[in-house]
Amino acid sequence: MTRLPQRRLIASALALLVSAAGHAGELPDCSRPLSLALHEHGLLYSRQSGEGIDRDIADELIRRSGCTINVTVLPRARIWQLIESGGLDFSLSGITSESRERFAAFAWYFSNKYYLLVRRDAGVQRVGDFTKNPDLRLGAIRSFRYSPTANRLVDSLDAEQRVSFASSLTPLYEILLANQVQGMIIEPFDYPALESSHIRTQTTILEFDDPPVPHGLIMSKRSLPPREQAKWRALVDDMRADGSIERIFEKYFKPELARAMTRF
Amino acid sequence: MTLPPKLKALLLPLCVGLLSLALTGWLWHHEQQTLDTNLRANFDFSVRQTTSRIEQRLAAYEQMLRGARGLFNASSNVTHADFQRYVDALTDGGDFAGLQIMVFSARQAGNPMTAPITYVAPSTPLNRKALSQNLYAEPVRRAAMLQARDSGTIAITPKVRLLMDDAQTLPGFAMFLAIYTHNHPVNSLAARQASLYGWVHVAFRLHDLMASLYGEGTPGIALRIYDGVRTDPEGLMFDSHPNTDKITPVHFEALEYISFPQHSWTLQILSTPEFEQRYSHDSAHIIAIAGSGVSLLLAVLTWQLATGRARAFARAQAMTRELRESEERMRHMAQHDPLTHLPNRALFSDRLQAALARARRDSAGAGLMFVDLDHFKPVNDAYGHAVGDHLLVAATKRMRDCLRESDTLARVGGDEFVVLLPHIDTRDDARLVAERIRTSLALPFLIDNHALAISASIGIGIFPEHGSDDVTLIKSADDAMYRAKDAGRDRLVFAD
Structure with missing residues (x-):
């Protein structure tokens, strides 16, 4: 190797470090109150207790940024509408899709897999069995997206009018137990609900054959310019790098699962 | 195996006719599917719109309560008159036209089982009767109040009879938001329980809520709202088309669930015949009829074209024969006596x-x-x-x-x-x-x-x-x- 390319390489690496440091050190613009919406979903946020992973992450973002962020609780479908219109700056634990990429930016902080929770009496041994039986209905949260295979399942059943939508998970468990639907898609945040004896004895869990899907801070492209998005992304990256995210997850999951979800 | 010529002549027109009919059938099927898809898309849109309008209305009620909380946060000494002025200001607009009553119940420091209604607005004779009533003593409302206290957010009761209503009136629901003591921390469950100052509470009837929704309802869509996840008659709180049961068959039906802490509402959304009349049209039938007619015409035209040469040839042969016979006849007439047919x-x-x-x-x-x-x-x-x-x-x-x-x-x-x-x-x-x-x-x-x-x-x-x-x-x-x-x-x- 000649000396010239070596110098260039070092210079490039330094420039990159300086740039990254600049973003990392620069706090987001707090000249106006910002808005962040949570949605009720298992361990992510519970209205009953007012606590959850997303609540903790929101608090940490508020603390680190020093910004005034008004936190509200909205249905997930409403959150995506507001993110698209620019009426809301942030939400948490969102996954991307082709349509969402047009109006939302993301800062990933964990990933997880999706599972199909089905009634034992539905006779479903594999995920594919669910589609084949026209008598089976799925419960889903309006506007939710999942892993590719789960998305295909929801979309194909919806085309056959075999999906009942709800604004959150709670009624889905109820209608699953009432046998009004025979399956629903769950994530690790929903594990505590599965510990209820009613659900545990009547259901079984099937895994979708998809890799874990990254989740993150959702930023409205309409309300936050790219430079601000980069600053918030750097803030989330810092939270991941110093272990803050993993510590928050450890409050709700066993350490191994928290590690698996936050180190991806 | 060789086909008889007549059958052979019919084969091509038959094939063209059948092909055209098959194409017509495919077009008809495609149009039917497109219509069904559009109908379904319109119904889905109506479902989302209906759900969203109700959620937005509930969010507006929540904002109203948050405004009241803001009033209490702004001042440590909110009087009954302040509270009434706030509610009067709200009802100046038409957005909360269905608001029956908004109350503030103060927590009694010495008696945790008591939360008498302290302020009432609007101050009507009927509403004033609610003053001093202890909502906390009623289990359904108490559960919602505790829920609101612990979460710091809105809590909604299941179907209840409003305080000022008699047994015959339509069902309603109550919304609670906890008010915390001025400048006290509320960032944990324990802190919220310790800082409770009281509750603001509004009560609505479902019919008033539905009447005050933004925008127009979707024509051809019937809506029923049930308390809980079951569509039992006992849980029915609102029915936009009380006679929908008599309208059969229902082409589309969707169940949507709006959830609140501890319970849910079920929105049963049905299409009525008006919905299909509005969004569907007769293009599939037009295609079927026009396509069948064109298929028949094509078959006839093909038969004409396919057999034209043979028919023209046969006609030419006949004409030649007639000409020859005529020529023979003329020659005979020129050379023979017409009576005896003897040479002339x-x-x-x-x-x-x-x-x-x-x-x-x-x-x-x-x-x-x-x-x-x-x-x-x-x-x-x-x-x-x-x-x-x-x-x-x-x-x-x-x-x-x-x-x-x-x-x-x-x-x-x-x-x-x-x-x-x-x-x-x-x-x-x-x-x-x-x-x-x-x-x-x-x-x-x-x-x-x-x-x-x-x-x-x-x-x-x-x-x-x-x-x-x-x-x-x-x-x-x-x-x-x-x-x-x-x-x-x-x-x-x-x-x-």
Whole structure:
């Protein structure tokens, strides 16, 4: 190797470090109150207790940024509408899709897999069995997206009018137990609900054959310019790098699962 | 295996017709699917819109309570008058037109089981009756109040009877938001429980909520709202079309669930016949009818095109045949007598010349006879032309029977005939034939039940004895015939 390319390489690496440091050190613009919406979903946020992973992450973002962020609780479908219109700056634990990429930016902080929770009496041994039986209905949260295979399942059943939508998970468990639907898609945040004896004895869990899907801070492209998005992304990256995210997850999951979800 | 030509001619039109029908069927099916998809998309949109409008209305109620919380956060000493002014300001707009009552219940420090209504607004006589009532004592409302206290957010009761309503009135629900002591921390469950100051609470009837929704409802969509996840009649809180059960069949039905802490609402959304009339149209039927018609036309057109050449060829053949027959007929008419179909003078003249030329070449003999029917005119006059014509035909037959195939009998006048005998060796050959004719004609005829008697005067000329050419031979024979007439008829006379 000649000396010239070596110098260039070092210079490039330094420039990159300086740039990254600049973003990392620069706090987001707090000249106006910002808005962040949570949605009720298992361990992510519970209205009953007012606590959850997303609540903790929101608090940490508020603390680190020093910004005034008004936190509200909205249905997930409403959150995506507001993110698209620019009426809301942030939400948490969102996954991307082709349509969402047009109006939302993301800062990933964990990933997880999706599972199909089905009634034992539905006779479903594999995920594919669910589609084949026209008598089976799925419960889903309006506007939710999942892993590719789960998305295909929801979309194909919806085309056959075999999906009942709800604004959150709670009624889905109820209608699953009432046998009004025979399956629903769950994530690790929903594990505590599965510990209820009613659900545990009547259901079984099937895994979708998809890799874990990254989740993150959702930023409205309409309300936050790219430079601000980069600053918030750097803030989330810092939270991941110093272990803050993993510590928050450890409050709700066993350490191994928290590690698996936050180190991806 | 070969197909019969008729079936073969039908095969292509049949295939084209069937193909066109199949295409029509596919188009009809596609259009039907597109219509169904559009109908479904419109229904889905209506479902989302309906759900979203209700959620937005609930969010507006929540904002109203948050505004009240803001009032209490802004001042540590909010009076009943302040509270009423706040609610009056809200009801100035039409957004909360359905608001029946908004109350503030203060927490009693010494008695945790008591939360009497302290402030009421709007201050109507009916609402003022609610003052001092202890909502905390009622289990359903207490559960929502504790929920609101612990979460710091909105809590909604299941279906309840409003404080000011009697048992007959329509069901309603109550919304609670906890108010925390001014400047106290509320960032944990314990902190929220410790800082509780009281609750603000609004009560609505479902019908008032639905009446105050933004925007217009979707025509053709029926909505029922149930408390809980079951669509039991007991849980029914609102029904936009009370008689929808009688409207069958329902094409689309969707169940949507709006969740609150501890319980949910079920939105049952149904399409009514008006929905389908509004969004569907008859294009599929038009395609089916027009496509079937076009298929039939195409099949007929194909049959016309496929069989056109064969049909034109057959027509040309028929016309050629007719032309040929017509030509034959004209030629026959030009050369034959129309009554007896015997050669006329012109044809006879040709044959005579040909026979004389051949006889001249072969140095052979030929005979020519002029036959004039005797007493024919009286028959004609007595019985009419029709009987005369029948007699001529019958006489012709008899003369024909006396001749060889090679001999020529021709009619050259009304009752005058000539006979050409192209091959004779002696004048006796001609005499023999002439005598047979005379004898034959001398026998009576029965024509139209009339017994008729005629005879023949025959003049005979022999080539080359009585004439070396046709003109002289004809003149000789003709003269001989007149001499036979003059000699008393019914005889034969040779030329001089």
